[in-house]
Amino acid sequence: MIVRKIREELLRHLPEDLPFKVEPPPREEMGDYATNAALVAGGRVKRSPRELASELAEKLSRRKDLFSRVEVAGPGFLNFWVAPSYWQTVVQRVLEKGDTYGRSELGKGKKVQVEFVSANPTGPLHVGHARGAAVGDTLARILAFAGYEVVREYYINDRGRQMEVLGRSVWLRARELSGEEIEFPQDHYRGEYIRDLAAKLLSERPDLLQLPEDEALSLCRDFALREILSEIRRDLEDFGVFYDVWYSEKELYEKGEVEEALRELQEKGHLYEAEGALWFRATAFGDEKDRVVRRANGEPTYFASDIAYHREKFLKRGFDLVVDVWGADHHGYVPRLKAVLLALGVDADRLRVLLIQMVNLIEGGKLKSMSTRAGEFVTLRELLEEVGRDAMRFTFLTRKCDAPLDFDVELAKAQRTENPVYYVQYAHARLASVFRKAEEAGLEFPSPSEIPLNRLDTPEDFRLLKLLDFFPLVVEEAAEMLEPHRITYFLLDLATALHDYYTKHRFLSEDEERSRARLALARAVKQVLAQGLNLLGVSAPERM
């Protein structure tokens, strides 16, 4: 990474804590990279930035191996032209490192948990969950690639009132199926899948309706939970999403974690009783109001188990960083959870909550999903079957997650140029095709040390080399800022540069030296495209 080298060079002449940046300048004529170091330093020591800049330029330009030119520009920016010989070695590094190219040690020695989806097991996953799944899963891949030790986790709300309602919903449908006239309650789960579950249970347990009500209800509940959960799991797996841990809320209670957590808060003086309920003094830690943790009827609230869960994440399992991926409608919940962490003596910045905004499904220019009427929504599975995994994941990852997303179903399905996922995959497939041709022609692929690097000398060569050099930095930034879409945009850039190259130059020609050099470049680009796609959970096809 040349950025890192430039930074190192600058630091030989500047104070270590100076918050300067090294980044590509807005226009190509301004060089390959630029820094505002002199501007920032000038402000601090009350010297003219331009004067400082020209001193720095003089010093750094001695590194002929790195820079062909260093200039002062504008109010005191330093512009760098990187030596072509440096760029050419990039292809060597990419090939030597292979699959590890882009890997980073950013998170070395740090444990991070990514908790995502965690939808209530009361029905199938819908498209909103799919977006959360794509973001959470990709983030986990990126963090792992950036050197973190990652645990991916699904938190199952398998207890409490909703489970009772679920069991009762199935039971009522079962009775209905066997001919009974039932007035189905409004606040129960009304989706068609409940009827299917009832039918399935009835065929397994014909005696269901003869059982005492209590027994029947709990049978229905357990059955529904098991079935729905395995359905959720299957949906996610088909979507390319896997978990290390499925964490049961019920077990959290059985292990006594909830009582333990409440006891600790009690001992630290953060709980009080009022109106028959037990409250957490969230206002002492920046939340708007205090929150009930145990209701007057003795039942702990959902919040209580979340306290216990997050306490367990930080204090028992020792995660350095916890990333929660939630639906944006839960945003009001963030302050109270951060308040709990503070109360427990945990730095609240170690919890990062990603709020996933709504997905609007667009079909034929019209809004398709988002009927809030019970049971009417487009499921993850339906969309998966309609548009396919690659297009679906890629589309979800083309936006930062805190902006609402319009998902154009027809566009995602289209195997045409406008569909960005094909654009990137096509670049990869094109390169694969070049290698098939090269093999036919009997052209030998050079070992990294034998590449005629100086034959990579056109502007299009350098454009690709620079992008390849940039990739590790993109990974680090995506990891640091928890923004998977940075990878997506990088891939689009790289694919664009490749397609441009492809129309302007030939990889295989009469000039054998040049062909070998370009073949090496092609392999490096192909490898990084595949790596990037892999981080997104999208396939990199050899043929399309």
Next chain:
RNA sequence: GCGCCCGUAGCUCAAUCGGAUAGAGCAUUGGACUACGAAUCCAAAGGUUGGAGGUUCGAGUCCUCCCGGGCGCGCCA
């Protein structure tokens, strides 16, 4: 009413935790295949970054107010 998120080209979105003349794709118009895959490429056109102030060498980005949209504000989950 209070809080959070969003507002950028006709449409969908970027803009590297404050940087130089705000960039892509789609749509529109006009071009490029006897060449490794035209699922591609090139060009034109398109903007008061919702509005008004402020902070500073410098603001789409930070602060205040207003407008518009979404979502929250339960001893629900």
